[in-house]
Amino acid sequence: MNVVTPFEGIGASVRRKEDLRFLSGRGQYTDDISRPGQAHAYLLRSPHAHARILSVDTAAAKAMPGVVAVFTSADMAGLGGIPCGWQIHNKDGSPMAEPVHPVLATGKVRHVGDPVAVVVAESRAQAKDAAEAILVEYEVLPAAVDMEAALAPGAPALHDTAPGNLCYDWQIGDKAITDAAFAGAHKVVKFETTNNRLVPNAMEPRAAIGDYDTTSGDYTLYTTSQNPHVIRLLMGAFVLQIPEAKLRVVAPDVGGGFGSKIYHYAEEAIVTWAAGKLHRPVKWTCERTESFMSDAHGRDHVTRCQLALDAQGKFLGLRVQTHANMGAYLSTFAPCVPTYLYATLLSGVYAIPTIHAEVKAVFTSTVPVDAYRGAGRPEATYLLERLVDVAAAETGIDKVELRRRNFIPTDAFPYQTPVALQYDSGNYFATLDQALETSGWTGFEARRAEAAAQGKLRGIGISTYLEACGIAPSAVVGSLGARAGLYEVGTIRVHPTGSVTVLTGSHSHGQGHETTFAQLVADRLGVPIAQVDVVHGDTAKVPFGMGTYGSRSLAVGGSAMFKAMDKIIAKGKKIAAHLMEASVEDIEFDRGTFRVAGTDRSKALAEISLAAYVPHNFPHDELEPGLDETAFYDPKNFTYPGGCHIAEVEIDSETGRVTVVQFTAVDDIGRVINPMIVEGQVQGGVAQGIGQALLEHAVYDSAGQLLSGSMMDYTMPRADDLPPVGVATHATLCTHNPLGVKGCGEVGAIGSPPAVMNAVVDALRDYGVRHIEMPATPAKIWNIINAGRRPMAAE
Amino acid sequence: MPQVTLTVNGKAHTVEVEGRTLLVELLREQLRLTGTHVGCDTSQCGACVVHVDGDSVKSCTLLAVQADGCKITTIEGLAKPDGTLHPMQEAFREYHALQCGFCTPGMVMSAIDLVKKHPAGLSEKEIREGLEGNLCRCTGYHNIVKAIAAAQDVMHGRRSELARAAE
Numbered sequence: 001m002n003v004v005t006p007f008e009g010i011g012a013s014v015r016r017k018e019d020l021r022f023l024s025g026r027g028q029y030t031d032d033i034s035r036p037g038q039a040h041a042y043l044l045r046s047p048h049a050h051a052r053i054l055s056v057d058t059a060a061a062k063a064m065p066g067v068v069a070v071f072t073s074a075d076m077a078g079l080g081g082i083p084c085g086w087q088i089h090n091k092d093g094s095p096m097a098e099p100v101h102p103v104l105a106t107g108k109v110r111h112v113g114d115p116v117a118v119v120v121a122e123s124r125a126q127a128k129d130a131a132e133a134i135l136v137e138y139e140v141l142p143a144a145v146d147m148e149a150a151l152a153p154g155a156p157a158l159h160d161t162a163p164g165n166l167c168y169d170w171q172i173g174d175k176a177i178t179d180a181a182f183a184g185a186h187k188v189v190k191f192e193t194t195n196n197r198l199v200p201n202a203m204e205p206r207a208a209i210g211d212y213d214t215t216s217g218d219y220t221l222y223t224t225s226q227n228p229h230v231i232r233l234l235m236g237a238f239v240l241q242i243p244e245a246k247l248r249v250v251a252p253d254v255g256g257g258f259g260s261k262i263y264h265y266a267e268e269a270i271v272t273w274a275a276g277k278l279h280r281p282v283k284w285t286c287e288r289t290e291s292f293m294s295d296a297h298g299r300d301h302v303t304r305c306q307l308a309l310d311a312q313g314k315f316l317g318l319r320v321q322t323h324a325n326m327g328a329y330l331s332t333f334a335p336c337v338p339t340y341l342y343a344t345l346l347s348g349v350y351a352i353p354t355i356h357a358e359v360k361a362v363f364t365s366t367v368p369v370d371a372y373r374g375a376g377r378p379e380a381t382y383l384l385e386r387l388v389d390v391a392a393a394e395t396g397i398d399k400v401e402l403r404r405r406n407f408i409p410t411d412a413f414p415y416q417t418p419v420a421l422q423y424d425s426g427n428y429f430a431t432l433d434q435a436l437e438t439s440g441w442t443g444f445e446a447r448r449a450e451a452a453a454q455g456k457l458r459g460i461g462i463s464t465y466l467e468a469c470g471i472a473p474s475a476v477v478g479s480l481g482a483r484a485g486l487y488e489v490g491t492i493r494v495h496p497t498g499s500v501t502v503l504t505g506s507h508s509h510g511q512g513h514e515t516t517f518a519q520l521v522a523d524r525l526g527v528p529i530a531q532v533d534v535v536h537g538d539t540a541k542v543p544f545g546m547g548t549y550g551s552r553s554l555a556v557g558g559s560a561m562f563k564a565m566d567k568i569i570a571k572g573k574k575i576a577a578h579l580m581e582a583s584v585e586d587i588e589f590d591r592g593t594f595r596v597a598g599t600d601r602s603k604a605l606a607e608i609s610l611a612a613y614v615p616h617n618f619p620h621d622e623l624e625p626g627l628d629e630t631a632f633y634d635p636k637n638f639t640y641p642g643g644c645h646i647a648e649v650e651i652d653s654e655t656g657r658v659t660v661v662q663f664t665a666v667d668d669i670g671r672v673i674n675p676m677i678v679e680g681q682v683q684g685g686v687a688q689g690i691g692q693a694l695l696e697h698a699v700y701d702s703a704g705q706l707l708s709g710s711m712m713d714y715t716m717p718r719a720d721d722l723p724p725v726g727v728a729t730h731a732t733l734c735t736h737n738p739l740g741v742k743g744c745g746e747v748g749a750i751g752s753p754p755a756v757m758n759a760v761v762d763a764l765r766d767y768g769v770r771h772i773e774m775p776a777t778p779a780k781i782w783n784i785i786n787a788g789r790r791p792m793a794a795e
Numbered sequence: 796m797p798q799v800t801l802t803v804n805g806k807a808h809t810v811e812v813e814g815r816t817l818l819v820e821l822l823r824e825q826l827r828l829t830g831t832h833v834g835c836d837t838s839q840c841g842a843c844v845v846h847v848d849g850d851s852v853k854s855c856t857l858l859a860v861q862a863d864g865c866k867i868t869t870i871e872g873l874a875k876p877d878g879t880l881h882p883m884q885e886a887f888r889e890y891h892a893l894q895c896g897f898c899t900p901g902m903v904m905s906a907i908d909l910v911k912k913h914p915a916g917l918s919e920k921e922i923r924e925g926l927e928g929n930l931c932r933c934t935g936y937h938n939i940v941k942a943i944a945a946a947q948d949v950m951h952g953r954r955s956e957l958a959r960a961a962e
Contacts, residue, residue, distance in 0.1 A: 015888055015889065015891070016888070016891065018896070019887070019888045019893060019896075020888070021896075022893055022896030022899050023870075023880065023884040023887055023888060023893065023896075023899060023903065024830070024870065024871065024873070024874055024880070024884065025828070025829070025830015025831070025869065025870035025871040025900050026830065026871075027830070027896050027897075028829075029829075029832070029897065031829075031833075032823075032829035034824075034827075125813070125815065201932055202895070202897075202932055203832075203834045203840065203842060203895065203897040203898045203930060203931065203932050203933075204832070204834065204895065204897040205833075205834065253895075253896065254895065255832070255834075255895045255896065255897025255898075256894070256895040256897060256932050256933055258932070287836045288834065288835035288836045288837065288840075289836050289837070509895050510894035510895030510896070510933045511894070512894070676891045677891065679891075680891050680894060680933075680934060680937075680938060681894075683934060683935040683937045683938070684894060684932075684933045684934050684935045685935075686935055687934070687935030687936065687937075688932070688935075710835075710836070710837050710839075711835045711837050711839035711840060711930070712837045712839060716839070716930050716932070717935075718926065718927055718929075718930065718936075719922070719923040719924075719926035719927070719929075719931075719936040719939065719940060720920075720923040720924050720926070720927060722923075722935055722936055722937075724919075724937055724940075725935055725937050748935075
């Protein structure tokens with residue numbers, strides 16, 4: 001008999017099924033896997049940001065102990081380049097520049113870390129030793145590191161096929177209408193800012209193992225991926241030309257992704273190709289310092305914008321000009337980040353009648369830049385929420401009041417923005433009010449005075465944000481340049497005795513899918529979560545999948561499961577009707593029990609599944625045996641989580657150190673399946689947002705060397721850098737997916753940076769500060785405080 | 796090649812290593828104890844923390860030969876033979892102090908040593924400072940701090956929040 005306690009379904013903070021293996025050291029991450037007879041690969045990477053490769057001499061390396069093979073790009077002739085998954089069009093309709101991204105650098109290197117050769121040896125240490133014996137002769141060329149410098153006339157050209165280092169010059173919105181709105185404005189507020197470049201730094205470094213079965217000719221790639229089916233498609237079809245039927249991609253336990261493990265990376269193709277060449281498994285594991293120069297980075301926008309307001313502070317129009325760094329090559333989704341994941345979000349939670357945004361994407365001699373937690377939406381939110389605070393200061397309107405005056409009214413949904421999106425639901429007033437109350441907004445001045453008495457500068461900052469996630473309708477993204485569909489796949493397999501296997505194309509790398517998805521099944525089919533097994537991350541097991549990014553697992557992947565469960569229930573009803581000799585219309589199903597309406601006659605799901613697999617008494621004329629259903633779910637729209645984040649900071653005026661002393665997040669993420677997991681997702685996102693605001697910065701010197709290129713130099717948030725994070729939710733349900741869910745993975749990283757920076761600026765209001773660029777490091781703050789003091793001392 | 800004799804999770808091993816072999820490489824690659832992870836190459840992240848003669852040590856920063864004659868405990872050796880979790884493991888589970896799980900073994904090993912060395916108990920601030928050597932990218936540390944605060948009561952035999960929750 002199937003009995004589900006009420007504590008296992010939707011809304012229950014069920015403790016995670018996956019934790020036991022992680023807590024006892026039995027997780028299985030890619031580097032934990034050892035294939036029999038495996039050799040180890042090490043990549044020799046460019047020390048120069050831009051250089052011509054004159055020669056590569058591998059003779060000495062090949063003679064080193066333990067070396068199996070040394071490969072350069074010459075050995076890989078015939079392989080395709082690493083493909084880009086999204087094509088953007090210029091203002092004039094022409095397609096973006098899309099230079100070839102070779103697996104190993106060919107002719108030129110274009111960033112420090114660009115791979116030049118690969119050594120395969122019996123041990124990793126031997127491979128590394130031998131790489132040092134490879135002689136590469138470079139002709140060093142001037143680098144184009146900074147975006148403005150790369151766009152300047154006469155800048156060093158990185159690619160022959162990208163004149164002026166321009167990838168695309170794109171726009172959205174109506175320029176003429178926007179210009180007219182500005183012409184009639186009471187006030188125009190101007191603002192410029194840089195969204196600092198970040199390194200994702202998932203704690204598990206990337207790794208890949210290629211394996212080749214000489215009997216079947218099948219390839220297997222084990223890889224640290226958020227979307228193994230996508231990797232199979234990109235690598236199999238475009239790079240290695242291996243038919244999907246002969247290529248299996250496994251993404252086992254993955255230690256965090258945050259976007260950086262979405263993309264198809266050269267190392268995946270290298271180990272797979274080398275395994276086929278050498279007829280033995282080849283393993284590569286990234287070292288952390290290597291990951292700084294080979295994992296896709298995030299953010300890196302420079303933006304100028306203007307906001308037009310009327311005399312009452314109502315927003316009339318917004319103009320935005322952004323330069324977005326692509327790095328040296330186009331990573332898988334890079335072109336869509338500063339366009340359809342950024343500029344389409346520039347309306348935020350506000351009713352802005354007209355918006356015109358222009359985006360230039362620029363090639364530079366740096367590591368490729370792609371989506372990092374939030375991907376475009378943190379950049380849009382940061383811009384808007386700092387801009388609104390600047391506008392509040394310049395108009396003298398209270399910053400909360402200015403927001404309220406411009407919020408999209410709660411009765412205006414569905415709301416069409418001037419930048420393509422149609423929001424389905426939301427209540428920005430409710431999340432604002434709840435956050436103001438929880439954070440003790442009205443009592444802040446007393447806390448500021450108390451801090452001042454102790455020599456501390458205290459500030460409070462607010463961010464009212466919106467994001468679009470759960471991407472997305474395939475037809476829509478296809479029309480916008482996506483070269484993939486963005487549906488998801490779910491299989492519900494009810495076994496003969498009633499336990500359930502869920503196969504999902506979503507991928508869990510920390511999100512707790514094994515628990516949340518089991519809760520969906522428990523809630524709907526009445527099967528205890530202990531009897532629900534969630535399988536993901538293996539193209540040989542899961543029919544297909546687009547993977548996990550853009551907070552889409554539950555909204556899209558969960559909806560696919562929901563649809564598959566619809567089919568299970570529909571078939572189950574027919575079987576139940578047959579067994580109970582009733583009409584199928586009279587069969588009701590509720591959490592594990594099929595009942596003839598109005599009677600006490602019923603069958604448990606396990607009785608139905610047994611009949612389906614042991615079909616002695618079964619409606620064979622009408623049905624096939626078995627109880628195993630698959631659904632592909634293609635969403636009708638994005639989902640639109642939104643909310644309000646409030647940060648309170650204290651600045652030590654002696655050291656300039658900013659401490660976040662309180663953080664309040666009130667998010668509308670739609671229906672909540674597991675509140676404990678949701679809180680954890682938001683807290684983690686907020687930590688990354690605080691990291692961006694106060695600590696993290698990928699800094700290149702003018703020669704293209706990454707100065708913050710290791711964990712000794714790049715400031716990762718530690719436990720004593722962060723406050724406790726208070727999380728609450730206020731749900732308006734998504735109107736277009738069956739679960740009413742919106743997604744929670746990115747809200748923390750999207751809403752928090754402007755809240756923190758608004759608080760920092762607020763804390764320094766007596767110093768005449770209009771804006772401070774992220775990260776607000778102690779040195780920056782100390783200089784502001786002391787620059788203000790000097791004239792006083794001189795008096 | 797040098798020979799190292801050491802006891803890992805109660806079991807004696809004698810293994811040949813290169814002079815440059817790190818303790819974490821010996822554990823992961825030669826003893827196949829892959830619960831101990833490597834998250835960086837500059838001793839910053841703490842994913843590789845194990846106990847060496849009872850002290851928490853970053854096993855990426857110790858040569859295997861330096862561990863000759865030592866007693867090592869890894870994450871695999873924490874639970875009782877019947878599978879009962881250590882109170883710190885239990886608290887991490889109860890308080891959702893892990894997401895991707897990659898930093899978790901090092902975090903748990905560090906936390907146990909931190910609590911053991913502070914029998915009078917740790918404040919929230921002290922726990923945060925005590926985790927200086929361990930990075931987590933998923934949780935924002937909020938729940939890790941709560942888990943350690945709860946586990947210290949159990950480990951020191953005090954009436955705990957965990958026990959109260961169970962009642």
